[in-house]
Amino acid sequence: MRILVAEDEVKTRRYLFQGLHEQGFTVDVAKDGNAALALLREHVFDVCVLDVMLPGRDGWSVLQTLRKESILTQVIFLTARDHVEDRVRGFELGGDDYLVKPFAFAELVARIKNLARRGPHASETKMLQVGGLNFDLLRHHVERDGRVLSLTPKEYSLLLLLARQPGRVLSRTLIAESVWGACFDTQTNVVDVLVGRLRIKLDTGFSKPMLHTVRGVGYMLDAPDE
Known part of the structure; x- marks a missing residue:
């Protein structure tokens, strides 16, 4: 245990x-x-x-x-x-x-x-699925439509945070607190940089993105429409 x-x-x-x-x-x-x-x-x-x-x-x-x-x-x-x-x-x-x-x-x-x-x-909760995105939580293994995503620990934490609340917009402050376990200066772009790296790995090569920016609010993960 x-x-x-x-x-x-x-x-x-x-x-x-x-x-x-x-x-x-x-x-x-x-x-x-x-x-x-x-x-x-x-x-x-x-x-x-x-x-x-x-x-x-x-x-x-x-x-x-x-x-x-x-x-x-x-x-x-x-x-x-x-x-x-x-x-x-x-x-x-x-x-x-x-x-x-x-x-x-x-x-x-x-x-x-x-x-x-x-x-x-x-x-x-050992497995988690959002559309074609599949998590094996015990192994920290993630695939999108059968393609393995090679993620850093911070990228994995961010993606899992978003995947646990699909369709919900998460603010930069909440993301920083959850991923780093601390409060960050809201003027820094550390969250945006991490989101940018994750977006490349998650959405590149797919016709419809899963990671979305809501301007002035934050970010959200959503399964593409079938």
Whole structure:
């Protein structure tokens, strides 16, 4: 199983990484909400252990964005917030479990394994298709109408971000935050340069483009009409 631990407190993050690794899990870590969201968009995780009070973007916002984008990774909230309304909010947003700090590590492991027995949502998202564009998310492999696209990690992250929300225009700010996990100066053209490189690889040789520019707004991916 592959686990993402999103926790800003250094000692707790290290403790969870070490403990879960010793249990045989593959473990990635994020120290803020933006980094967590970027990882969850780019990779397939079985479970995310998500702190609520994260810097940059809190756990509520991370989960809400995941579910809006149909990313169904199972989420266990790990937080010091023990109010009933907080637990209710977590479940209403699409969370799968809720564990209050301080916690017993053995209980966390048991809850992760319990979610695995229920059937990880992430297994439902190993493949993604938008028109003739096909993703194998486990291998980071992408084809358009049978032609393999050789993408850099940033190009892949951008294309996957757009493909998870086909037909929706994404702003440059949102793209920068998602792909780089940080806020960029809106006056720079780093997003436009990346989009230009991706467009060459994605659309060259095809009669109808998939990657579109909406002037003054951002970019969108859409399947060509049959």
